[in-house]
Amino acid sequence: MNIVLFGPPGAGKGTQARYLVKKLNGFQISTGDILREEIKKDTDIGKKIISNMNEGKFVSDEIVNSLLKNHVCDPRKKEKLIFDGYPRSLRQAKNLDLLLNESNQKIDFIFFLNVNKETIIERIKKRKILENRSDDDLDTILKRYDTYIETTRPVLDHYSKNLNFHEIDGSMEIDQITNKIDTFLNV
Ligand code: AMP
Numbered sequence: 800m801n802i803v804l805f806g807p808p809g810a811g812k813g814t815q816a817r818y819l820v821k822k823l824n825g826f827q828i829s830t831g832d833i834l835r836e837e838i839k840k841d842t843d844i845g846k847k848i849i850s851n852m853n854e855g856k857f858v859s860d861e862i863v864n865s866l867l868k869n870h871v872c873d874p875r876k877k878e879k880l881i882f883d884g885y886p887r888s889l890r891q892a893k894n895l896d897l898l899l900n901e902s903n904q905k906i907d908f909i910f911f912l913n914v915n916k917e918t919i920i921e922r923i924k925k926r927k928i929l930e931n932r933s934d935d936d937l938d939t940i941l942k943r944y945d946t947y948i949e950t951t952r953p954v955l956d957h958y959s960k961n962l963n964f965h966e967i968d969g970s971m972e973i974d975q976i977t978n979k980i981d982t983f984l985n986v
Pocket of ligand 1: 808832834851852853855856857859863885887891
């Protein structure tokens with residue numbers, strides 16, 4: 800089963816992705832983590848993306864799509880993909896459709912965790928203390944939210960008419976969101 804977790808930064812996609820990985824024996828495909836790993840390892844890609852990431856801007860579709868391909872086409876991960884933070888643009892959504900199609904896969908569920916701006920700011924401030932992420936300061940949070948509204952929200956139109964698209968109130972407690980997801984999965 801392949802699942803896309805969709806929503807603004809701070810919506811709880813990572814938390815729910817980790818839950819689903821355990822439950823379904825799946826693989827979390829967090830493009831944010833994949834990109835942070837490139838920076839940590841100081842690769843050529845890492846050097847190219849560090850300033851964009853620290854400023855809360857998107858990394859180019861070319862770079863993200865190329866890093867994603869290895870995961871989607873990995874036979875070990877087939878039908879066990881839990882996407883967290885991808886796709887974030889229409890081009891990425893179309894790229895994902897193509898890659899899945901090529902490997903005879905599909906998206907089984909899309910969960911849109913919907914959260915308002917005020918809740919996001921409060922949550923990311925807390926995460927900054929817990930995880931000390933360099934892109935979690937207030938200016939960057941606001942920039943990331945604006946980028947989400949401009950570039951990522953249009954992806955909703957791409958998905959929202961699908962029968963496997965489900966909107967969930969992401970301001971609920973973690974357990975309540977998990978329960979909601981479980982109800983839709985019915986497994
Ligand atoms: P995240 O950990 O998902 O909040 O992502 C952290 C940062 O990584 C974002 O603010 C972007 O700079 C970058 N990033 C993560 N995923 C993507 C993506 N799918 N497309 C472009 N940039 C991304």
